[in-house]
Amino acid sequence: MRVMLQGEAYPDPYLELLRVGVEHREVAEAVVVTLVMDGVLVTGTVISASAWEDLYFRQVGEADYYGLRKVVREVIGHLDQAAEDGRRRRAPDPRFLHLKDVTVRSGRTARRLPAWRGPIAAVSGWSLGEPDER
Template sequence: MSESVETRPETTAVMTEPVPDLQLQLLIQLLDRELRSSLPITLTLTGGVLHGDVIGHEAWKADWARSLRQVEGEGANLIAEFPETVDQGIRELSTGEGTTQLPRWIHLRDATLVFGGTGSLRLPLWRGRLADVSGWALGRPQ
């Protein structure tokens, strides 16, 4: 006589994502302390190489809000307040966590994205996920 025991695999889903470079996270956290701070940087991404001036979140948000104020149309007033609205929502979601998290995003001003040496795209502002950066160096290519 044999007994069978039904076993079920663990059904809890686990989200995983690449781990950002800790030194780059700490550098960005340092830049977040001063609105006017920036450093020239070159990033390696899956799609190519990106270089520009890395800035903190608050500096990027101020520049982004300034660029949104230049948008014309009936919704222009609403969109100009969008960066602060987003930050307010994030603050509300993270209330009660009690710990300061390391940055998960990187922000560049006056950026140039180079695609495999065939072309480039100039961007006044750029925001990307730190986990998507596979390499970086201070300075810009010459």
């Protein structure tokens, strides 16, 4: 409820409720949203920041961007060790929304992405679900 009352701190309190709910595991994992950002439609399943981070590290590690595979493995090792020691990862950044199994539509073009991270403040409109393919 506090999120709903804070006004300008959160551009859209209802979208923020989805983000917070996923971070606290109170929202079902299969919440699909379609976002409008600069005239582009972004559709995907809302995930937590830590789930997105895991996907990100996996992608970077598998592709070996600029020789980062070794660095990524070290970072993952430190994160895993911290989790085993009972320490939390840093708090999720509330400015960003994270999606998986994403489709980005611009005009007649649609592209699939495994994961996506974008600023909530850039969302000009959104809806639960995905658009009809017709």
